[in-house]
Amino acid sequence: MVEYALQTENIKKEYTISGGIFHGKKTLKAVDGVNLSIPKGSILGLVGESGCGKTTIAKLILGLEKKTSGELYIAGKEISSMGSKEIARIIQPVFQDPYSSLNPRKSIAKIISLPLRAQGLANGAADIEKKVDDIMEIVGLAPRLKHNYPNQLSGGQRQRVAVARALIMRPEVVLCDEPTSALDVSVQAQILNMLLDLRSELNLTYLFISHDLAVVEHIASHVAVMYLGRIVEEGNAEDLFSNPSHPYTQALLASVLTPDPELGLPEIQLGIEYPNPIDPPSGCSFHPRCSKCQEKCSIVAPEAVIKSGKLVECHYPDNF
Amino acid sequence: MPPVETQQQFDSGLGLEVVFPTPGQIMRRRMLTHKGFIIGGLMVLAVFIVAIFAPYIAQHDPYHQDLSNRMITPVWSETGSWEHPLGTDAMGRDYLSRLAYGARISLFIGFSCMAIAAVIGISLGLIAGYFGGMADMIVSFIITVRLALPAVLVAIAVVALMGGSIQVVVMVLGCLIWDRFAVILRATTQQIRAMDYVQAAKAAGCSIPWLMIREIMPNLLNSIVIVATLEIGRAILLEAALSFLGMGVQPPTPSWGLMISEGKDMMLFDPYLVTIPGVALFFLVLGMNLFGDGLRDVTSPEGRS
Numbered sequence: 222m223v224e225y226a227l228q229t230e231n232i233k234k235e236y237t238i239s240g241g242i243f244h245g246k247k248t249l250k251a252v253d254g255v256n257l258s259i260p261k262g263s264i265l266g267l268v269g270e271s272g273c274g275k276t277t278i279a280k281l282i283l284g285l286e287k288k289t290s291g292e293l294y295i296a297g298k299e300i301s302s303m304g305s306k307e308i309a310r311i312i313q314p315v316f317q318d319p320y321s322s323l324n325p326r327k328s329i330a331k332i333i334s335l336p337l338r339a340q341g342l343a344n345g346a347a348d349i350e351k352k353v354d355d356i357m358e359i360v361g362l363a364p365r366l367k368h369n370y371p372n373q374l375s376g377g378q379r380q381r382v383a384v385a386r387a388l389i390m391r392p393e394v395v396l397c398d399e400p401t402s403a404l405d406v407s408v409q410a411q412i413l414n415m416l417l418d419l420r421s422e423l424n425l426t427y428l429f430i431s432h433d434l435a436v437v438e439h440i441a442s443h444v445a446v447m448y449l450g451r452i453v454e455e456g457n458a459e460d461l462f463s464n465p466s467h468p469y470t471q472a473l474l475a476s477v478l479t480p481d482p483e484l485g486l487p488e489i490q491l492g493i494e495y496p497n498p499i500d501p502p503s504g505c506s507f508h509p510r511c512s513k514c515q516e517k518c519s520i521v522a523p524e525a526v527i528k529s530g531k532l533v534e535c536h537y538p539d540n541f
Numbered sequence: 542m543p544p545v546e547t548q549q550q551f552d553s554g555l556g557l558e559v560v561f562p563t564p565g566q567i568m569r570r571r572m573l574t575h576k577g578f579i580i581g582g583l584m585v586l587a588v589f590i591v592a593i594f595a596p597y598i599a600q601h602d603p604y605h606q607d608l609s610n611r612m613i614t615p616v617w618s619e620t621g622s623w624e625h626p627l628g629t630d631a632m633g634r635d636y637l638s639r640l641a642y643g644a645r646i647s648l649f650i651g652f653s654c655m656a657i658a659a660v661i662g663i664s665l666g667l668i669a670g671y672f673g674g675m676a677d678m679i680v681s682f683i684i685t686v687r688l689a690l691p692a693v694l695v696a697i698a699v700v701a702l703m704g705g706s707i708q709v710v711v712m713v714l715g716c717l718i719w720d721r722f723a724v725i726l727r728a729t730t731q732q733i734r735a736m737d738y739v740q741a742a743k744a745a746g747c748s749i750p751w752l753m754i755r756e757i758m759p760n761l762l763n764s765i766v767i768v769a770t771l772e773i774g775r776a777i778l779l780e781a782a783l784s785f786l787g788m789g790v791q792p793p794t795p796s797w798g799l800m801i802s803e804g805k806d807m808m809l810f811d812p813y814l815v816t817i818p819g820v821a822l823f824f825l826v827l828g829m830n831l832f833g834d835g836l837r838d839v840t841s842p843e844g845r846s
Contacts, residue, residue: 283740283744285744305743305746306746308744308746309744309745310746312744313744314740314741314744316737316740316741317737318737321736321737322736322737322740323738324742324756324759324760325564325760326564326760326762335741335742335745335747336745336746339742339745339746339747339748339751340745340746370563372564373563383741390745
């Protein structure tokens, strides 16, 4: 029996948007029935366009937002039965932009030790200092940076500080919300390799949110592709990248830029722009952009089917 | 993996280590080069020194009336003498002594009104900005109501009911001038609340008071200090206006506004009775505003100058 660090069952998050006095209220389904399960010690990559609901899922899991319905288990416990401190001890985030994720008025030591102090987990100042020293060594930060401020650090160093803050309480799950997309390419690889090293060293589970497919391919063991609040394809990273079944996944993979200028810009089969999530398309929400769209697609929403070991939400996963 | 240290310090080729300054160091450096900040600060400091050393500066009792020595002109006029460097008023009281003790009143009123206003305005602004939604609507309504009331008119009405004294003036003005605090803090809190470091602190299990006071407040400090200096100037001017109208500090207390009011009847023949306290008032408020403006430049992240 596989032990899951994180499991969601049909979770939904809806926001109510007021359309002005004359239009009444509308609901925006940011997350519309998502099932995810992350086995302990694995890395799940969650990919999708901007606005598809990746970050909303992150907020739900961190307890920063309350889900509308569905169930969300963290280390086997339902999230609504847990206090914010209990959630914080199990799951910690690393955010995208290390320039806004560190409080500019606090020293590095203060930033890293914040979770310890907030939880009251440390025994006195000496204990905090020792734990900060330990974690700084683990993430590869020079001890003398302790008394510096974030503005004195480079982007890569800042992101290491953010990782140190996430790890100081030794959580089980680390939720990385695009942790490398604000960094230089050269630094990206360092941070990614550090995250991989830390995983085996500290036995961590990662939920890795990104829109950079190359990064996800490098790091993830499982991948879930998200479109308009739903998971449209999920499976083993190798299978998914070598043999994508959903037309959206195919289009995403086709859109990756190559370093070879001779190849030119990739031709993407996603004609029109991203649909308005307040007013989603009928049937399969992907059908207006789908190159293989059939009559049925605009009427009936597809159920998830198992196709060569992956879960695919498409009527015609073979039809290409 | 070795840490990346190339950005932190680099060898300039001269064996010198270049280290990025801390926010405090940057601020101190900017302070020393900002003219408005230094001049404004010195002006306010001068008034402070006068207020603190008023007993040594004043050669006479500011309350002592000497009718045989009334309306002596200042030392720079033909009939002036060093006995009364700034002359005497219609009651024969030494004008320099009254001016020096008046500085105490002005500063006391300025700072205490600001303190009351800060407590009210900061709490309202933080609550509205942090919680948003219903709390924001209620606070915004209170702010709008406050802005619809003309401060001087309300102050006059309250003072007319309760009688004029320093305590009443401080209370009334303090409860009237918090609007700028609330408006500015509401907007800045909204901005900062959305920052990732607040989200990270929340995800670390910090309580709401912790988030507000330890994570958000330090980033609001520069706005608070800037608004505070401007509000001190505003409170001092309002007190002078109230005292001039006879609704503020009561005679014989040496308030600058009251001195202008008492001198206005003799203004045509002895203009010094009005100009001297007027210039003092102008000097203090100008200093305060220059200082506040400078402070904004000095503490702003991008360092406008």
